[in-house]
Structure formats: structure tokens, C-alpha cells
Amino acid sequence: MSADNTAAGSEPASVPYGVSAPPSRCQECGGADIGPDGYCETCGTRRPAAAAHSEVDLGGIAGVSDIGARHHHNEDAMGLAAGAGVTAGVVCDGVSASSRPDVAAIGAAAAATEAFAARLGRLAAVMAPAASDGASEADAAGGTSDVSRPGQVVRTASIATLLEAGAAAQAGAARAAGPEAVPNPPSTTFAAAVVTGTDIAVGWVGDSRVYWLPDPGTPGEPACLTVDDTLAGQLAAAGVVVAADSPNAGALIRWLGTDAYDVEPHTATLAPDGPGRVIVCSDGLYRYAAEPRQLAEVAPAGRPIEVASALVRFALDAGGHDNVTVVVMPFPPDPDESAIVSGAEVNGTGASDDP
């Protein structure tokens, strides 16, 4: 009802996007020759889906993913898409108890990112008339009518986009298992955010998180917008405090993969009262700064790529026990299309050198 002006024609074109890069060299022997079946032609080691270190910089938003200091492979994956005035980011953390978790994470992140890229244009089209309609409605009614309605339209569209991306991610994770049944099929978490000029919408399955860090001067406190799909996370949300080291406290109760049944992302929205940053991240980051206030303290000011790099560096300096992936998305998104680097700059390195 609000997108009449644009919906009649062809679908808006895909917006620029980028995902974690595959390694260019074998992480075991350094061989550059990787067979089409994904195995090193020299030593036979399977090429992991994601490089040890990846950076995606779309200008307006950016992400960095790193293997960390202790892990053999980078089983995290990220994806980013940016249109004018609307951005989306996703982080997937392969479940290490499953087989080929890296493939599940990349499969889910890439599928979700492609879904975002295909739909952000339409979301931008929803936003524009909604904003103007809302303004005129509110003016006409002297500001007393339902002022939340235009925002509601955008929120609904954002949530719908998140759910579509979540469904695509589940399909991508399932594809990672291949045609045959395998024990412990590839599994991954999913955390994503869609940022518009009015709202932040988040969706998640598992224990990857989205944080809101308001800029100095913006009312409100730093907050975690997601609730971990773990025993501890669900009990904490219900007001029961569980020691972090309790047995099974961190066990996932929801994930994506062929053996998952409850795969629709939980969602939440926030309409901030001023500018700030949205941080989508894997537990490799927040294990060192779980409290929103702690995270705000270690997140420097700067361009999104600088912030993402600084947060990854922080996690590595703190021990880098796990893969760490951080996507940084300013609120509100830059409405200027020229802020978006089209033809995303994606850097992946195959070197597995620990930092």
C-alpha cells in the first residue's frame, strides 16, 4: 500500500554486497593449487570455506573476520549489503561440534547476503513514501494521530526482509550438508541486522549477537538487542542468573542446518533517539566484552572498517580463543549513495599465521 510508485515496475536492482572470502592458498602446506573439488592438489587437505582473515569494506558499513589464535580454521562467516539509506549485515558462526561448520557458516552468510542485496532496494522504496506519508499524515492530524504507523510500515518490511534472509540462510546451511545424510550435519548460528533511517531490526538463531552502541550525546544506554538461544541466555532473559561455567550453560538450543527444526529467526526492533553504531558479532568478540557498556568502552570512534578492525584486534589481544567476526553498521545509514563502495572491496588472505 505504501510502495505503489515503484512496485509496479521491475524489481529494484541488487545493491552492492560482499561476503567472507575463501582462502587463496592451502592453509596446511601453502600450496596455491586448489582442485575444483576444494582439496589441495599438493597435500589433499580440504580448503576451508573462509580465509583465515577477511575484510569487507562497503564504505558505509564494514566487517572483519579473523581465525583467532587457537583455532585451526575460521569457521565464522560474514556478509554485508548496502543501499542508499539502508544497510544489512550478517554474521554466522559454524557450530564446531558439527561437521564442516565453516561450509555451513559461509553457505548461510552468503545466501542471507544475497537475499539482502536483492531486497534492500525494495526496502528503500518502502521507506521513502512511508516517511513522506507519515509526515503529511502527522501534520494533517496536528500530530495527535497514530504517529507510529509510518515507522511501523518500515519495521514490518525490515522484519520481513530479515525473515527472508533467515530462510535463505537455513537453505544455504542445509545445502552445505550435500545430497547425502551425514552424521552431525553442518550447522551454524545466524545473527543479522537491517538498519534504516528510522529503525534497527535484528534477527537471530543461536548465540551470535547484535549490540547497539549510541554515540555520545544520544539518549539511552548501550544494549544487546539479541537474546542468546542457549540455556543460560534463555534463563537469564527469564530473570534466572546462571553461572557462565555451569555445565551446558552455553549449549545452543537453536541453530541452522539440516538437523535443525526451529529455524525462524527471533526478531526485535529498536527506534534509536539519535546516531550510534550497530555491531553484529560472533562470540569470539563478546566473550571478552559481554556487557554492552564494556563493548562501548572498547569500540573506538572512526570509519566502520577502522572500528571493526579495532574490535577484532581487541579480541585477539585478549587471547583470541575463538574465531572473531565483527560487522559495524552506523545508524542512521548514510543516505548518500556515493558513500557506498560499489564493487565491494573484499580481502581474504589464505595465510593462517596467528597474529
Place this chain on the structure above:
Amino acid sequence: MTPDHDAIHLEVFQNEYLPAGADVVDAVITVTSSAGAGATAPPAAQVVMIDCSGSMDTPGSKMAAAKAATATAVDTLRDGVEFAVVAGRADARMVYPRVPELRVASPHTRAEAKLAVGELVAQGGTAIGTWLTLANELFARSRAEVRHAILLTDGRDQHETREQLTQRLRACEGRFVCDSRGIGNDWVADELRLVASTLLGTADGLEDVRELPAAFAAMTRAAMGKSFGDVSLRVWTPAGATVRFVKQVYPSVVDLTARRTRVSDRIGDYPTGAWGAESRDYHISVGVPPGGLGEELLAARVSLANGVGANAPVLAQALVLATWTDDTALATGINRRVAHYTGQAELAAAIQDGLAAREAGDLATATSKLGRAVQLAAESGHEDTATLLARVVDVVDARTGTVRLKQRVASVDAEIASVRSVKTIRLKKAES
């Protein structure tokens, strides 16, 4: 014209999960070709070698059967197939044509050939290496893709040494495929198995010479049905890995390990001969450097190549994987097919060792080996082999492998048991 490559496919059966520290990866590869020659049959050539030693006349029915069988084989040839007939004695002579050449099958040449075969007389000795050498010279003049020979003998290869036979066989390796058959009571299973394994054909003994024409027709038909003349099993292994063995395990056990032709540092070709519409199983065992928990390795990339060497195109491919895990339930499972064929290979070895010990007078070893063979045949449901073994031993308890050697055994029964020892059966569907 070449047959549709999609008509060949490979299937891998293995447990890719290994416990920490494990360094051996076993897999059974089933290769199935649905490419019958049909209208696209490649050019073919066939040479028949008939034993014409003096013993073929005692009884005379052997020579008569050999002539009839050769005539049937000639009649079974497709028009246009090149062929020749060779008489084998202590040396080899051309029967048809008279000169050492191949002739193109036609109603005319078939009639000529049958006439020449009818005039054969049994007189002289046996040196099958010389027969094969002449066949090899004949095939060398042909550009046929499918090169097939039939060798018939009724006696021991007594006019050459085993070394001479081995040497002459080696010169023929990879040049043509040879099926060999023994008739009468005096042929030697060891010799026929050596010919079969070197030249990638079949070996068998016939219990009744009247079966010979049908056997010759079947072998010729099978050769006419081949759509690939010279196929290699190509095995890529990663740096640091060793190929422990490569064996054909169905329809018979043929150890190909030593037959590797180097293609590159990591790739070797193993010969499999000619292929029609058929299915065979191969057991591949690769030693690998143990990986860390959760690591995944390509232990072998197995493909079928049309020919030998780097330029031979790949027809189909499959992957043999290794994944190290601390999940003992996963890592301790043995794939049923791998276990089955490990048993079938042991069965073949037990029969051969047992019969050799019996021949050498080592009755204790013979009893123990043949008892184990009876047990393995019973366990795997290999009824044909169980029946053959029962001609050589009295079975007291098949389940425990308790047997007594028979006092009197027709010599041909032991040879037939030996020549057929390499034949294997597949797992029944429900078990696989």
C-alpha cells in the same frame, strides 16, 4: 565414435571417520559401465590360440571340441573385426591366415578360417609363452582399440621355464587382453591364473569338453561388447601418502599394486583392460600422515581414464576421504563392503596356499588353510567356492573351519578349485 562418458560411474564405499593417530584409509570403489558397444562399437581384433600338443588327441574328443569351439568363435565375430588363429605347440604357428597377419572377418574369411582349423593335427609340445608372443606380434600390426585373445590348453607349460613364461607374458602386458581355458586333466591352475592376471582376462577350467564351443562363443561375445579397449584406474594421492595396495576385488581378485604407471608425482595409472557393460569393484588402501582431530583430507581421487598416461581423458571420478574424529562410534565402524572384500581376498589366498601346501605334502598347513577357506566361504555365503572345496576336503564343521583332507582327489578338482579361488561374490543388497 566414443560411447557416452556419462555411462560410466564410480561409487565409493568407505568409513571416512578415523580415530586420532590412524594412518590407513580403505575404500571400495564400485565402477559400473552401462556403455554396451552396440552401434558405436570401437574397432576390435581377436586371436585364438589352440593347444595342438600331442595330448590333445587323448582322448580325441578334446581336439574335436577345440576345432568346433574355434569355428564358433570365428562365427561369433562381427563383420569387420580383425582376427587370426594360432596353433600352439612348443612353438607357435599360424593356422589362419598362413602368414603372420590379421584378416578382416567376412563370410569369405570365416569360411577360409574354419577350413584351415579343420585340418589341425595334435602333435608336439607346449610352450604357451611362444603362443602369446606370436599373438602379440599380430596385434602389433593392428590399430584396433579392443584387442582380445583366447588361449586354450590341456597341459602343463613344459617346454619353457617359468621365467621364460613370465618374461614373455611381461612383453604382452598392456598390449591385449587374454582369456584362458584349461581342458582335460593336466592343465595347471597357477599358469592360467598368471596369464589371466597379467593380461587382465579370465581363467577357468572346463569340466566337460562339450562346454567348450559355448565358452568360446561367450568370450568372443563379451569381447565384441567392449566399448573401451584399454581403461586405467587412475589414483591421485596427496604428498606424503603411500598407496598400500590397489586390487580388483570383484568379479575376481587381481592385485594391481605393482602395475602402476607413473603419470605424475602424485598420480599413477593401474590397468583394468577392456570394458563393456559391466560392474567391477576395487579395493584401495592408502597410508596417509595422521591428521588432527576434525581435519579433513582427500586421501585419494580415483578416476577411470580411457587409456594410459597424462593424455588419457578421464571418464568418471570419485573421492576417498579421511576425517579424524574423537567420536568413537563413528571412528570404529568398518564399512561392510571393505570388510567383505578383505574376507574374500583372504579366502582366495587361503585356497591357493592350502592347495599349494597339499601339493607339497605339508598336510598340517593344507588342513589349516583349507579349513579357514571353508569357514570364510560359509561366512560370506560363497556357495560355489564351498562346493569346490568340498571336493578337496571333508567338511566336519564349516562354522569353525574344521576339515579333513580327502585321501583321493581327482587332480583336476584341485586345479579347478585353485583357478576359481580368485572369483568373488558381492554382498547381498540387504547387507550392504
